[in-house]
Amino acid sequence: MFFRAFIICLFLSSFAQAEIKKVPSSRYEAQLSYAPLVKSAAPAVVNIYTSKTVRTRSTSPLFNDPFFRRFFGDAFRGVPQGGGRKKKVQNSLGSGVIVEANGVVITNHHVIEGADDIKVVLNDRREFEAKLVGSDKRTDLAILQVNTEGALLPTLPLGNSDGLEVGDLVLAIGNPFGVGQTVTSGIVSALARTQVGITDYSFFIQTDAAINPGNSGGALVDMNGRLIGVNSAIYSKGGGSNGIGFAIPVNMVRSVLSGVSETGKVVRPWLGATGQPMTQDLASSFNLARPTGVLIDEVYPRGPADEAGLKRGDIILKIDDHVVDEPQALRFRLATLSLGETAKFEILRRGERKTLTFEALPAPETPKRDKSRLKGHHPFDGAVVVNMSPALNDEIGWDTMQSGVAILKMVRGSTVNRLGFKLGDRITGINGIEVKTVKDLKWVLKRFDGRKGDWLIGIIRKGKRRELKFRG
Missing domain, CATH: 2.40.10.10 (Trypsin-like serine proteases)
Incomplete structure (x- = not known):
């Protein structure tokens, strides 16, 4: 009898404990329920609905018919019907997280890319219109601002x-x-x-x-x-x-x-140096136990790395006690620094470990881009050219260590387009005259405008120097 009563009490005690839910704080408690955690976190996670208008070519159903394709293959598939274009609204969905009570939402860049309208729906079914504050394709992150009309929204605190x-x-x-x-x-x-x-x-x-x-x-x-x-x-x-x-x-x-800046762009710290991953052979030559760190092979003059004392041949091992195993890890650690913040670089130089103080600064736009559309009787008619700088190169996705004059855009069907120039080509010289800036390029083109003889043009394309010759 006593044994039965003991079993019943034990069962009731276990049942009562099962009814008391709390956030798991140990491995044992993790077997209980996540419900309290979900109740606190879920209200700050939203659904995002977007729509955008796109133009598509209308095609004849005949070209998509299997019987027709049996004889003509796919050669005519997608041929426009009458050359017209139709407007079509594309809808997509995703998720987001409220990080500030006044309606700041973080989501993915690809969720809202190209959207004309953005709607945010909370888990309590409230709906709000949202506008894009800033978007960064390179990290696949975007920031939205919800019009809450003064209401405070639930938020999810940021961890580490x-x-x-x-x-x-x-x-x-x-x-x-x-x-x-x-x-x-x-x-x-x-x-x-x-x-x-x-x-x-x-x-x-x-x-x-x-x-x-x-x-x-x-x-x-x-x-x-x-x-x-x-x-x-x-x-x-x-x-x-x-x-x-x-x-x-x-x-x-x-x-x-x-x-994120007032223009909606994300401004990041710039290293002002390039490096390569350490291989086992390189690690052995530097007396390292294993391949780790980033071997610096170029330093931008007067850039942040140069000002910090970093030199070619140094190996960056750590940033603020975070191990740097490869260039991608170095890029990430730099990107998580706030502008104006200082960081400690642990480096290896000629077998000796040193600590450098690095200040997180944005890439400078020096020289100014001087964006110019070129016109005239010369090979670059129809080109839009710019002065390269660390800031411009970072914005476009070019190598931030490069300098000079580059082709940013080309008018379709223009002279520069027909001659086979490529976007990103760096113009180094024309007819034996060196070109370093857009101003130089304009002066040279004006001097030789309408030239009937040969044009000798030096460019750098994908890191390789080329000499091109055109008949005027």
């Missing part, structure tokens, strides 16, 4: 992605396939993934929490209820979750939030 470890429990919250807000759980499968090829600053958190189309821009949440990543991509041939998803670390999100 550098504190993550492989095996940590995480929740992914978003709107997969447009079915509505969904929560999935998993662990951090890997850190510092750089070979994903999604953004220029790849340094992803990998998780096995299910991430599917529509989850993009949603939250990756730690067990403290803090945002530690923005879900960005999945890795599967079929487009669905196969246990491999990627999130942008929240420390990158924080830097984009602080670095």
